[in-house]
Amino acid sequence: MNLDPLSVPYRAGESVLRLAWVLVFLVFGNQTFGGFTGVGLVVVAWFLVTLAYQLVYYQRFEYELTEDTLDIASGVVSRRNREIPVRRVQNVDISRNVVHRLLGIAQIDLETAGGSSTEGSLKYVSFEEAKRLQSEIGRLKRGDTSTDETTAEAPAERELFAITPKELVLLGVVGIDLRLLSFVTVLLPVVAPSLTGQFGDPLVGLAVTAPLAAVAIVAVTAAISGALAVTNYYGFRLSRVTDELHYERGLLQRFSGTIPLEKVQTLSISENVIARRLGYASLAVETAGYSPNDAGSQSAVPLADRRRVFDLAQSVEDFEDVAFERPPKRARQRYVVRYGIVAAVVVAAAFAVDRFTGLTFAWYATAVLVAAAPVAAHLKWRNLGYDLQSEYIVLREGFWTRTISVVPYYRVQTVVDSQTIFQRRRRLATLVVDTAGTSGLTSGATRALDIDEAKASELREIVADRLQEELVKRREQRRRERLGSMEAAA
């Protein structure tokens, strides 16, 4: 099959727009360059050239969805034939920006676990064709061989979650990057001297400028994150079709995609400080498909009531209610020392600046940080934890953004237990349970930080053993399924 014919002018237009940036610089940077008529000529000529190229590209681009592969033959000068086994497909995503929607075309991307970039990308097919491919691939992957499309149409779809306007607004509020905010507010007293110079009394100046600046920064970040939340997650909807999750989202650019439940690697539930206060959380479902830098697209639920998020997560992975075990108290001492050192360095730096440069300010104000170190250590410690369940290990970490990762033993790739020289001193160790999921922005490493060293090596062996048990279980189940299907066929 071919791409949609409208993709020819659209792709040509795209490359003209890319050229436009160069031209803008040329026109404004160099007045002698032929003026606007010259530019116009270049644009028209370039458009014709690319139009011709895109026409050939269109003619030489073919794809076909067979029973078990998607074959793509493409390339104008160097040809490439690619076969993607349908069973290996992790995600199928459709995206449409405003222009796509006007033209009725869509971009469809297929992700498999291999490679660093998207494995199969069709730019562009008609929206109906994209939908058809998405559901066909889903159907083939389920092993549903009834090729009669009209009768096998649309298996039961069950809506799991739809974002409400209230949640959308909250998402804007919660989406503020608190780390940035805290960084700014800490930095402010240091930057403030230059601002306070305009006031008679430096202390009054600081008292006036600091809160004002903080308010302004909060307002700006809130506005930006709110706008981003609305454009990204407007009309968010998550539904379940047999064993796949379907999502749709976006105001200007619409995204829709599928997440096959059997390919789910880990679940992570994250809640930042504000969300925790309000009792909200978000859920991310990680598969092995995406490359690390577009981790954002796999968020399953951007924001919902905490209870609801847990219910949803438990419907995807059947883990029990979590009861975390915290690291030993001596881990907390470690953080007190660490933060104390950081605070001391800051105080010393502030003192040095005050003493040896022209800037004079209340350097001793930074001593507050020293007092804050134990508090910060306690908060960090409090939010750590792990929970060993029969089929999952659940890990928790983070104060600003607390992330709870649910890792099925069946998905474990490697188990690593490591001890730095400082951890050895306190008989602590860190256990990393690695999966093939793309640990993106939403979750860091899936690890149990600073647990007792004996416990860590015990857990390391338990996790590895349980993986083997799960493998045996799955193998048995598959064998039984196969016997069943053979009997049914006979």
Added chain:
Amino acid sequence: MDDTDSAGDGPFGSELAPAVRRVAADTDADTEESPGRNVPDIEALTGPQQTLEPAIQAVWILQSGISAAVLGVIAAVAFAFFSPGTPRLGGVVFGAVFLLGAALSVLRYRSWTYEVREDSLYLERGVVTRVKTVVPYVRIQHVDASRGPLERTFGLATTVVYTAGSRGADVSIPGLTPERAEDLQTRLKQLAIAAEGEDAV
């Protein structure tokens, strides 16, 4: 559609696993006796904790010597331009870094062990940070053997094990003789096949 990749354990018996059996057959004869299971003799493949070849210390010491020399030259140039100090300090930097590197190399060698266990590869290593890694055979994607120029000089090789994991995924075992590296590679290959990894992801 049938699941074609978990070969060997189906009701179809031996016809399902030609590729698997071929690899197993060229090493172990007992696959003939047990047609349904393509498992090579696991007992024979596993082994106790192993250490590296002592010659790897020389490689590491030389490597630290090279980086110490680079640092020493940089320090010498830097001290030549700044007033309190002479280029001779570069030599001091070189000496200090080299001694530290050499000590770490010896300690690193002593800390390194690996063990081919029944269902996973187990590694222990590290001086400053002690790391213990368990790599289940089901998760092995492929196994490489590599030999850098310094390693070749000392007749050594490295075995690299790749998994689909996202972080700290690829483990390498340095300091093996080429024979040992090759032996390890085949062992791991067979154990990975015996583990019947289906998706590996």
